[in-house]
Amino acid sequence: MLIPTWLRVLLRAPFLWLLFQSLALTVYLQYAPKPQQAINRWTLSVTTTVQRFFHWVRRPWIALAEVETLRQLNSALLSQLSEVTCAEGPVAFPVGAWGDFSATQRYRFVPAEVMYQTFQARHNFLLLNKGGKAGIYPGLGVITHTGVLGVVAETTATYSVVYPIFHAEVHITAQLPREQALGITSWSEPTYNQLLLEYIPLYVTVQKGDEVWTGPSTLFPPGLRIGRIEEVQTDFSRGFHALKLRTYVDWHRIGSVYVLVPS
Numbered sequence: 001m002l003i004p005t006w007l008r009v010l011l012r013a014p015f016l017w018l019l020f021q022s023l024a025l026t027v028y029l030q031y032a033p034k035p036q037q038a039i040n041r042w043t044l045s046v047t048t049t050v051q052r053f054f055h056w057v058r059r060p061w062i063a064l065a066e067v068e069t070l071r072q073l074n075s076a077l078l079s080q081l082s083e084v085t086c087a088e089g090p091v092a093f094p095v096g097a098w099g100d101f102s103a104t105q106r107y108r109f110v111p112a113e114v115m116y117q118t119f120q121a122r123h124n125f126l127l128l129n130k131g132g133k134a135g136i137y138p139g140l141g142v143i144t145h146t147g148v149l150g151v152v153a154e155t156t157a158t159y160s161v162v163y164p165i166f167h168a169e170v171h172i173t174a175q176l177p178r179e180q181a182l183g184i185t186s187w188s189e190p191t192y193n194q195l196l197l198e199y200i201p202l203y204v205t206v207q208k209g210d211e212v213w214t215g216p217s218t219l220f221p222p223g224l225r226i227g228r229i230e231e232v233q234t235d236f237s238r239g240f241h242a243l244k245l246r247t248y249v250d251w252h253r254i255g256s257v258y259v260l261v262p263s
Contacts, residue, residue: 071111071256105221110134110259112160117254122168126150128160128257136160139219141260147225147248148172148214149257160259165226166192166251174226175215179204182215183243185226192251195227197243204241206232212245221260 112130130136132155140152142162150164163170165187172185174197181204185195197212210229214220231244 075109075111075258106263107221108135108261108263110136110261112136112257112259114254114257115159117164117251119251124164124167124251125153126162126164126254128162128259129158130259131155131158131160133157134259135261136259141220141224142257143224143260144249144254144257146250147227148220149249149254151219152259162257164251165195165247165249172219172226173215173217174212175222176200176204176206176210177213177223178210179206185212185245193247193249194230195245195247197229197245198240200241200243202234202236202239202241206241206243208232212243 112128116127142149153163154161183200212226214224227245227247230246233242
């Protein structure tokens with residue numbers, strides 16, 4: 001009787017040895033606890049390493065999504081705070097831009113990012129990534145988490161041009177809250193992060209370090225921080241102080257901004 005070729009191959013000693021060794025190793029690993037645990041630990045370690053790698057790769061996108069979520073939440077909280085109209089007297093807001101705010105007007109705070117800004121220009125401007133679709137229109141005030149930034153000058157559906165306080169033609173009604181005196185801010189290049197506060201009468205007592213806030217106007221609600229007095233000059237010929245102030249907004253480190261939309 002002739003034995004088929006494939007059967008002769010199977011019956012060879014080396015092949016049979018490998019077959020039985022594989023079966024024995026499988027049975028051993030299946031029923032022996034320590035080797036099985038070691039393999040499980042190794043598999044878990046490899047899986048964890050792979051998951052950590054993919055998490056590290058995705059981390060920048062996760063962080064950006066979380067920042068946007070927090071920005072929207074902060075915007076909603078600020079809008080709710082501006083609706084506190086039943087309080088008697090000023091309402092103190094727990095954000096750096098507010099000095100002492102009388103909630104006579106409700107505002108919606110629209111968060112935006114600065115896409116572009118100019119430097120060393122007499123007529124500086126910023127470009128924001130929000131426009132008409134977000135409810136923004138010319139004439140609205142723009143702030144950061146530290147203080148007043150500027151005014152919306154032009155808008156498209158998706159972008160806005162902002163003239164900052166460091167613009168030759170931007171003038172803001174300001175007040176010295178300690179003395180309740182009103183003046184006007186102005187700027188001249190290239191003194192970034194500095195403004196000139198004019199038309200403060202000489203009878204008003206002014207000290208270095210006094211805060212300057214926005215006064216009542218159509219552009220900003222009163223009580224937004226602008227800066228602190230850095231130098232006191234007196235112009236007796238005009239009868240007014242000429243006050244140099246250091247702004248809270250740093251033109252070189254603006255970050256996220258909020259557009260104040262009356263609601």
